Amino acid sequence: MATLRRKSILISLIILIIGVSLVFLAKQSYKVESRAFSALHDSPTPNPTIIVSNAVQETIMDSPDGKMTLKMESQQQGDYVEYSFYTSSKSVPTKQYIFSKKEIVSDSISIPYNTWSPNNSYLFLKESTPVVNDYYVFFASGKNFTDNSQYLDIQELFAQRVTGYTILDVTGWAAPNLLIVNTKANQGERKVSFWFNVASKTFTQLGTYFY
Amino acid sequence: MVRRKRKKNIHFILRYPINLIVILTLVGLIYPVVSKNYSMPCANSLSCEESLKFKVENNAVGIFENQKVNTPNIDLSPGIGNQSVLGESNATGEKHIYVNLATQTLSAYQGDTLFMQTLISSGLWGKTPTGDFTIWIKIRSTTMSGGSGADYYNLPNVPYVMFFSNNQVPASAGFSLHGTYWHNNFGHRMSHGCVNMKTTDVAKLYEWADPPTAGNTTRANDTNPGTKVTIIKGS
Structure with a gap:
């Protein structure tokens, strides 16, 4: 009698353990990753190829809703390349001047794929040099920021406000005024994403890495 | 001999209804998991329908x-x-x-x-x-x-x-x-x-x-x- 009772309890326990394990394993396959740190390399942001010659080269990037256009004109002049940027809307095609800069041929400026903010208020450009990449945020209307600056220099602001990390890439916009800045810790291999808030010029460290 | 063993097994379940309850509960848990109709999480959790x-x-x-x-x-x-x-x-x-x-x-x-x-x-x-x-x-x-x-x-x-x-x-x-x-x-x-x-x-x-x-x-x-x-x- 006692043996039979012990046997039945044992069998019940075994069935219970197997069942709970099955449920747990099944749920694992649908586990939602709410915090993702990735060792994967970022997908490269495609940059338009710039063939620099004496002729004026044009590169265009439309906003995701198709309503605005950013145009880059580049022209080689000896050892330098002159870059100029203009915006226009599809409804009113008049060019709005944004920015221009002369770069030595070893450096370049490009339009990132995700240059336009979701509401078309801002855009950002990437300046590539052999030493470091920099990123500049502009009003799409061409107006200046509150401190009268023509643009916000992301590397400069990051160096002033954040320590311990190096910018790897600025990939695009998480929201109408939040730029995604991917970084790497100066000590170790940890990758961290920040939001740069264009309105407040502040950086917010995130728990999720945007890869 | 076989008839006596079968009697024992039925007796085992009926005598200890707790076993039946455990088995039925687990079937209730496991079946939705393994069945084709198991509902994986909605892409939009609040506006699923x-x-x-x-x-x-x-x-x-x-x-x-x-x-x-x-x-x-x-x-x-x-x-x-x-x-x-x-x-x-x-x-x-x-x-x-x-x-x-x-x-x-x-x-x-x-x-x-x-x-x-x-x-x-x-x-x-x-x-x-x-x-x-x-x-x-x-x-x-x-x-x-x-x-x-x-x-x-x-x-x-x-x-x-x-x-x-x-x-x-x-x-x-x-x-x-x-x-x-x-x-x-x-x-x-x-x-x-x-x-x-x-x-x-x-x-x-x-x-x-x-x-x-x-x-x-x-x-x-x-x-x-x-x-x-x-x-x-x-x-």
Whole structure:
């Protein structure tokens, strides 16, 4: 009698353990990753190829809703390349001047794929040099920021406000005024994403890495 | 001997009803897990059913990542989606959409002819399912909401939505390709499971993909099946 009772309890326990394990394993396959740190390399942001010659080269990037256009004109002049940027809307095609800069041929400026903010208020450009990449945020209307600056220099602001990390890439916009800045810790291999808030010029460290 | 053993087994269950209760409870737990109808998490946890219906809310304000987002008004008149694309009219063969999660790229083919190749954003906070799917319904605009806390989102007027499904990912789970007005970070994961696309891209894809668009809600059927969608992890 006692043996039979012990046997039945044992069998019940075994069935219970197997069942709970099955449920747990099944749920694992649908586990939602709410915090993702990735060792994967970022997908490269495609940059338009710039063939620099004496002729004026044009590169265009439309906003995701198709309503605005950013145009880059580049022209080689000896050892330098002159870059100029203009915006226009599809409804009113008049060019709005944004920015221009002369770069030595070893450096370049490009339009990132995700240059336009979701509401078309801002855009950002990437300046590539052999030493470091920099990123500049502009009003799409061409107006200046509150401190009268023509643009916000992301590397400069990051160096002033954040320590311990190096910018790897600025990939695009998480929201109408939040730029995604991917970084790497100066000590170790940890990758961290920040939001740069264009309105407040502040950086917010995130728990999720945007890869 | 056999009859006595069978009697013992029945006696074993009846004498200790707790065994029967445990067995029935576990069957109740395990069956939904292993059955085909096990409901995997919805792509949009709060608007699971609502997102499957056509809805327009013009002049609304959405929320994404704790930020208010001005919702673009939906213009239901024929627009950019109807523009013809070079090469489309000459293409023959079956239409097929491919999504590579590693490269965050969508490619659409008709036969061997490439119709479109563009960057997308797949699941970051929720997993985008992989496998072979079929578009079962196209909806011109809907509302999507889900997440919680800092991840909460409520997005009216999500445009050009193409829901896809297969035997493992039911239609009710609400995974789709759709337009995106709240972020611009294509080429990187940003969604809760769906495949986010630039609105200009998805408008063209929406008009190209089967079933042929008929009104604001177009269901696939045996006569007008949906375009196949293959999503791979990639490398």
